[in-house]
Amino acid sequence: MSAAGPLVPPDPPPQTGPGPEPFGHRLHARMAAGSHLCVGIDPHPGLLDAWGLPDTPKGLGAFGRGLIEAASRGGAAAVKPQSALFERHGSGGIGVLEEVLGWARQVGLLTVLDVKRGDIGSTMRGYAEAYLKDGAPLSADSITVSPYLGFGSLKPAIDLAEENGRGIFVLAFTSNPEGPQVQRAVTAEGPQVGEAMIQAVAQANAGAVPMGDLGVVIGATLKSLPPTGSRVLPQVGGPILVPGLGAQGGRPEDLTRLFGKARRLVLATASRTIARSGPDPESLAATVRENVENLSFLEN
Amino acid sequence: MSAAGPLVPPDPPPQTGPGPEPFGHRLHARMAAGSHLCVGIDPHPGLLDAWGLPDTPKGLGAFGRGLIEAASRGGAAAVKPQSALFERHGSGGIGVLEEVLGWARQVGLLTVLDVKRGDIGSTMRGYAEAYLKDGAPLSADSITVSPYLGFGSLKPAIDLAEENGRGIFVLAFTSNPEGPQVQRAVTAEGPQVGEAMIQAVAQANAGAVPMGDLGVVIGATLKSLPPTGSRVLPQVGGPILVPGLGAQGGRPEDLTRLFGKARRLVLATASRTIARSGPDPESLAATVRENVENLSFLEN
Numbered sequence: 352m353s354a355a356g357p358l359v360p361p362d363p364p365p366q367t368g369p370g371p372e373p374f375g376h377r378l379h380a381r382m383a384a385g386s387h388l389c390v391g392i393d394p395h396p397g398l399l400d401a402w403g404l405p406d407t408p409k410g411l412g413a414f415g416r417g418l419i420e421a422a423s424r425g426g427a428a429a430v431k432p433q434s435a436l437f438e439r440h441g442s443g444g445i446g447v448l449e450e451v452l453g454w455a456r457q458v459g460l461l462t463v464l465d466v467k468r469g470d471i472g473s474t475m476r477g478y479a480e481a482y483l484k485d486g487a488p489l490s491a492d493s494i495t496v497s498p499y500l501g502f503g504s505l506k507p508a509i510d511l512a513e514e515n516g517r518g519i520f521v522l523a524f525t526s527n528p529e530g531p532q533v534q535r536a537v538t539a540e541g542p543q544v545g546e547a548m549i550q551a552v553a554q555a556n557a558g559a560v561p562m563g564d565l566g567v568v569i570g571a572t573l574k575s576l577p578p579t580g581s582r583v584l585p586q587v588g589g590p591i592l593v594p595g596l597g598a599q600g601g602r603p604e605d606l607t608r609l610f611g612k613a614r615r616l617v618l619a620t621a622s623r624t625i626a627r628s629g630p631d632p633e634s635l636a637a638t639v640r641e642n643v644e645n646l647s648f649l650e651n
Numbered sequence: 652m653s654a655a656g657p658l659v660p661p662d663p664p665p666q667t668g669p670g671p672e673p674f675g676h677r678l679h680a681r682m683a684a685g686s687h688l689c690v691g692i693d694p695h696p697g698l699l700d701a702w703g704l705p706d707t708p709k710g711l712g713a714f715g716r717g718l719i720e721a722a723s724r725g726g727a728a729a730v731k732p733q734s735a736l737f738e739r740h741g742s743g744g745i746g747v748l749e750e751v752l753g754w755a756r757q758v759g760l761l762t763v764l765d766v767k768r769g770d771i772g773s774t775m776r777g778y779a780e781a782y783l784k785d786g787a788p789l790s791a792d793s794i795t796v797s798p799y800l801g802f803g804s805l806k807p808a809i810d811l812a813e814e815n816g817r818g819i820f821v822l823a824f825t826s827n828p829e830g831p832q833v834q835r836a837v838t839a840e841g842p843q844v845g846e847a848m849i850q851a852v853a854q855a856n857a858g859a860v861p862m863g864d865l866g867v868v869i870g871a872t873l874k875s876l877p878p879t880g881s882r883v884l885p886q887v888g889g890p891i892l893v894p895g896l897g898a899q900g901g902r903p904e905d906l907t908r909l910f911g912k913a914r915r916l917v918l919a920t921a922s923r924t925i926a927r928s929g930p931d932p933e934s935l936a937a938t939v940r941e942n943v944e945n946l947s948f949l950e951n
Contacts, residue, residue: 395773435770435777441749441788446742467770469797470735471827473695477735488741497769499799499822501829522799527771529801536836536844544836544844 371516374493375562378461378518378590378618381428383561387646389463389592390422390639391622392432392451398623402630408443411436415451417630422460424632425639429461429492431594431620449488463592463618464491467522468508471500476507483508483517493518495568495592499533502551509555509565518564520592523548524580526570535577545569546580549587556588562616566590571605571619584613594620596642603645614649671816674793675862678761678818678890678918681728683861687946689763689892690722690939691922692732692751698923702930708743711736715751717930722760724932725939729761729792731894731920749788763892763918764791767822768808771800776807783808783817793818795868795892799833802851809855809865818864820892823848824880826870835877845869846879849887856888862916866890871905871919884913894920896942903945914949 394411402417404410415432422430432451437444448464455462468478481487482494493512496505498521505521512519524534524545534545542550549567556563566589569576576584584591591610596603596619606614621642628638694711702717704710715732722730732751737744748764755762768778781787782794793812796805798821805821812819824834824845834845842850849867856863866889869876876884884891891910896903896919906914921942928938 393774395777433774433777435768435774435781438781438789439777439787441781442742442746443788445745449741467797467799468735468767469799470767471825471829474693474733474735477695477733477739481735481738481741487739488743489738497767497797497799499767499769499797499833500825500827501832501834503829503832504827525771525800527800527804529771529803532801532803532838532847533799533833533836533844534801536833536838538832538836544833547832 373516373564374512374518375559375564375589377492378428379562381461382615382618383650385647385650386426386428386643387617387619387649388427388639388643389429389431389618389620390418390427390625391594391620392418392430393622393626394436398626401627408440408447411440411444412447412450415447416454417632417635418626419451419454419458419460421625421629421632421635421639423458424636426643427460427639429463429618430455431463431465434464434466445489452489452491462491462493463520464489464494467495467497469497469500469504471504472507475504476511479508479511483511483515485515491517493520493566495520495522497522498548502548512564518566518590520566520568520590521548521552523567524569524573524576526572526595530570542579543577546577546583549580549583552589553583553587559588563589566592566618568592568594569609571595571609573609576609581611584610587613587616589616590618591616592618592620596621596624603648606649617649619646673816673864674812674818675859675864675889677792678728679862681761682915682918683950685947685950686726686728686943687917687919687949688727688939688943689729689731689918689920690718690727690925691894691920692718692730693922693926694736698926701927708740708747711740711744712747712750715747716754717932717935718926719751719754719758719760721925721929721932721935721939723758724936726943727760727939729763729918730755731763731765734764734766745789752789752791762791762793763820764789764794767795767797769797769800769804771804772807775804776811779808779811783811783815785815791817793820793866795820795822797822798848802848812864818866818890820866820868820890821848821852823867824869824873824876826872826895830870842879843877846877846883849880849883852889853883853887859888863889866892866918868892868894869909871895871909873909876909881911884910887913887916889916890918891916892918892920896921896924903948906949917949919946
């Protein structure tokens with residue numbers, strides 16, 4: 352370096368390798384191979400009881416392990432552990448959640464950790480480091496996030512996800528009856544809040560081939576999407592996580608009605624409808640396989 | 652019971668005891684005694700480093716313990732641990748968060764666990780059981796919640812809080828520049844989203860004396876509240892959690908400008924501005940005391 356120092360910042364060091372494979376690529380490969388199913392891991396007390404398991408960290412572990420084995424054997428693309436139900440058991444439950452994420456990784460299932468986090472600045476960065484960083488105890492392939500603090504507040508997580516080959520699913524429209532109060536409120540720019548999320552995700556994914564790393568969450572039991580949402584969805588360019596298939600009332604045919612051509616981007620979650628066929632491993636794997644087949648029309 | 656059945660529902664069973672003391676009562680007593688300060692426990696890597704602590708569960712524990720001792724000696728009403736920064740360390744970090752909550756309880760400080768959770772139905776119930784139930788490893792006096800899924804989706808948490816003498820703070824308006832996209836969007840009923848949250852909280856607290864268990868979160872660095880928000884706030888009937896005093900730019904005089912007569916309900920959080928005076932215990936306790944005194948005008 353000269354004594355006067357450089358006039359312009361030095362070039363970044365040359366890339367020494369291809370970097371981590373982007374989440375969008377990894378998920379797209381599984382979808383294109385015919386699997387659009389994400390198996391929810393929701394250790395509710397009632398389900399644990401039905402499996403003959405105690406509502407303890409150990410019971411949660413056995414439940415998670417059973418579902419992961421079935422998801423793997425039945426050809427699911429991903430699993431979605433529900434953090435809330437592990438958090439009930441404090442550090443003991445979180446320790447099991449770490450194991451669940453590790454088991455899924457071992458059998459090659461992608462993980463969508465359902466945490467619905469959302470905060471600002473360095474706190475959002477803290478959440479991102481908790482869940483989207485290599486080597487973090489709770490490192491997952493992707494997480495769900497909640498945008499009450501504005502889409503822009505998610506930037507630290509979006510940045511870290513991109514850097515590390517991870518994915519993020521932004522809540523847009525949920526199917527619970529209380530959701531429209533916020534999600535259908537009208538933003539200053541014109542679209543509804545949920546539409547604004549779909550637009551922002553589409554913009555962030557623009558140009559990504561075959562699929563970007565940023566997804567949206569849209570409930571399967573919605574009657575319809577607002578007009579802008581329907582228009583933008585085919586350009587969303589990232590995965591559409593759709594919870595609520597089965598037990599919550601959503602049916603595969605609803606997916607075509609709601610998503611039209613964008614249906615190839617759908618990653619559909621089934622939780623109770625699968626867990627209820629357990630704990631018998633054969634029955635669980637068969638139910639997973641059946642759900643995968645029921646969703647294969649999404650590729651056509 | 653007659654064969655025809657009762658014409659009106661039977662009376663509820665008589666109360667057999669006084670039940671747990673409501674969170675609103677407990678917090679109000681501290682405020683009325685002159686303390687409106689909540690000390691944030693935000694173990695950011697930079698702050699840990701400034702304290703000469705490693706960014707490990709052990710380091711987080713020493714940081715939390717130092718702040719809790721200072722908060723107690725300096726006369727704070729409550730402490731607010733930021734869950735994100737503990738979650739970075741997985742089950743090890745959550746184990747320390749359990750200890751932090753326990754230490755605060757031991758010295759008689761109320762806890763506001765900043766988790767900003769939000770989900771629906773039995774999953775929201777799962778979060779409530781994780782944080783608002785006696786005997787749960789992460790049991791706190793109150794938590795923050797995020798209403799992207801609608802105010803109504805929070806009901807399982809509100810119910811459990813009331814049952815167990817706990818409190819809930821609902822995000823209304825945050826002070827980050829990205830917040831207005833969602834929080835100032837206009838609901839079908841007319842008010843902005845953040846106003847609708849203030850209204851819903853006011854309605855839930857109606858009749859509570861001296862203060863209800865349900866609070867709102869409003870940023871200290873906001874320029875102004877929208878008209879309905881300003882009108883409803885004096886009737887909110889519950890605590891107003893105001894983060895962002897000090898390091899984030901909020902000043903005590905902003906509280907009067909923003910909240911007017913409702914300022915007596917303010918629980919103001921200071922985090923970095925206090926932590927930066929550490930780790931010396933005398934200096935930390937003095938800073939807490941100074942912040943408590945700076946806020947004493949809220950009672951007048």
